[in-house]
Amino acid sequence: MKIERLTKTLSFWVFLLLLIVTLTSCGFRNSPEGITITLSGWQSNPNEKQLLEQVLHQFEVQHPHIKVKHETINDQYMDVIKTRLIGDAAPDVFYLDAFEAPLLMKYGVLEPLNPYIDAQFDLTDFEPTLLKAFQLEERTYGLPKDFSTLALFYNKQAFQEVGINQAPQTWDELRDDSKKLTVDKNRDGRKEQYGFGVAPELSRQYFIMTAFGGRLIDRQENAAFFTSGSLKGLQLVIEQYRKDQSSAQPSDVGASTGSEMFGQGKAAMVLEGTWAIPYLQETFPKLEFATAEVPTVNGKKGTMAYTVAYVMNKKAKHKEAAWQLIAYLTSKEGMKAWAKEGLALPTRKSVLAELGFVDNPLYAPFAKGADYATIWQSGETLPTILTHFNNQFISALIGEQSLRDALRKAQRSANEEIQSAR
Template sequence: MKKGLLNFLALALTIALILITYQSCLLIPESDIHAPVIIKLSGWGASPSEQALLKQVLQDFEETHPQIKIKYELISTQYMDVIKTRLIGEAAPDVFYLDAFEAPFLMSKNVLEPLETYITPEFDLTDFEDKLLDAFKYQDKIYGLPKDYSTLALFYNQKSFATAGLESSPTTWDELLAYSKQLTIDINQDQRTDQYGFGVLPNLARQAYKIKAFGGQLVDQQGYATFATEASLQGLQLVVDQYRQDRSSAQPSDVGTNSGSEMFGQGKVAMVIEGNWAIPYLSTTFPKLEFSTSEVPSINNQPGTMVFTAAYVMNKQAQHKAEAWELISYLTGKEGMQKWTSTGFALPTRKSVAATLGYNQDPLRAAFVAGIAYATPWQAGEHLPTIMSSFDNQFVSAILGDQSLEQAMVRAQESANQQIKANE
């Protein structure tokens, strides 16, 4: 009798639990039961038009992937500082932009998810430009897929060229120097230069290919700065001499502007070396400006330019890695990349997409596409931020004549290497 009562009570308790569970389920909205996975994506600031384009591409992704929602965050200032802080605090986004310039440091810190296990043959990894993909490889692993890129090219003012009787763009640096003298003018004869021939940006990101032109190197095999050699100085001396002796070049600050694109657009300089990003800026901000582009003039018979790229990477602590990969594979896949680069804000890193969009035949973008074959990637190991800071500070002083180029570069190299050793 007692055993039967116990069995009855156990059965009653089981039924009660089933009823409670059933009623709880009725209280949960169906939308919550099937709620999509939220993937957090972070990137840096860009023009309003570019942000609108990214928003559209993300909406297209969500339409074809209803089980995933993207929460995009724009980090407008101190981007890498914010990302590094959040990685330390395990609060970083699932997917985020990573510049090739900063990639070696993060790839070496075991905070990024290797992507090999996610990549299938159908993704067609061989379609990427090797030089761009290699920027996100570390110890035989792939940590990022390049989303777009830009090289540098020469922009020149068509009206200024016509006025000076110049029929074509310079193809060598000697020609560029000669053209710059012809294009530097004082319209009102008041000892004030109204137009300089060339606009110069003295930062290392624009000078590294000049260091290589005569056989110099930015860093050695151990990652220490080594740009103060005689070979490196030859390329940099061209910049100093043009500014100080020829007086045919100007920095943005000399003419009251903030960038190379702005001083070119305002007609303060007739030529400037800029990235692909300058095309939409100039077309929008200075719609009446007539300009053309050509490949960067060769130095010492060596073709040279820089290439800048960024990748989508996955946080190693991401909670939904399969869904994070779905986003990365879409944005860097053929369909997503074509949508992203179709307006010309950026150039596609996939060769098939570039061929489809025909940028190698575009009058303004063909020079940028051609440059990828011989460009110097803006990447040089974990310590490049330190090296860049030391270089930029001292190179400007050499241009202004506060010290000789050799003295400035020796100081910059020693300062950089001291900081690198102190942080090891």
């Protein structure tokens, strides 16, 4: 009996031990140990990837159970992301431009972040207009990581040479200053220096249209920019280019960007984002330049704002870990480490102030612009509208057709494509 009882006791303990081992092993399999989160984005500057890698390293130090696999996609980024979303192979966390956000939010491929956000995270610290770009029907689908507005860059030496003492405050002043700053023609027929460098793209002209009540879409998200307001705003750009002959596109002077033509001295003024500051300082170190808020148009302050958010894939396997990554990258700590180089501005108001951008003469105009900027976003049909607008507007700019005809054609062709896709 004693042997039988001993055998049963040993069997019980062996069974209990096996059960504990089994449960423990299952626990290890389901624990955060060894979790890998994929993060995809693009690289607009060589320093950008290096800065992000440093931030990701700090995240892994603080979260040793999570590893981050960082992927840079510079070619056809959104096409790659959309293809992977369709094929259930998208990254757990990825960059999303406000321009593309409406489409992905509408079709439910993003994880709503509301259940993960608590009071300690403090959403009120984000610039409201930037956060709103990633919200739909009271759900937050992304947290903006950084942003830039447009500001006026001007060549201080060029201003001094023609006796201009301050940056223009209104668009009329900008046109007058542009005429003074435009230098006579060279032997090849081109001007040595234009007063203003213009980027004839919808993403740069939208705020001028809104200053006169213009818009891009109607309630059904059809193209609706052929209005008197849009015509009034854009006519200012056309007249300066064709009538005044005091502005030029980058391609007119052999440059690829507004920043480049400004740095080369081909334009005394341009509207550019914060990304131009480190570029100009590194590429044209002898250039003396300053920045100012965009001159008012039709008596109204205006500029454009471009922002990108971290979003979570709806089908992410480790959503809690993915949220921890997003939360860290957009926390005060993570954002300070990311934004300190000035490639773009932090979206948290506290970080913007702490890093000194609001008091820095070069960056202050960009920070101020966040209060009244037009976000580069306007429904899911905007990519289609953009293509048709740009094609026709450039044609009007160089005099191939009137602005009225150009906008009418652009709106009609855009809506034909939009309707055919529905």
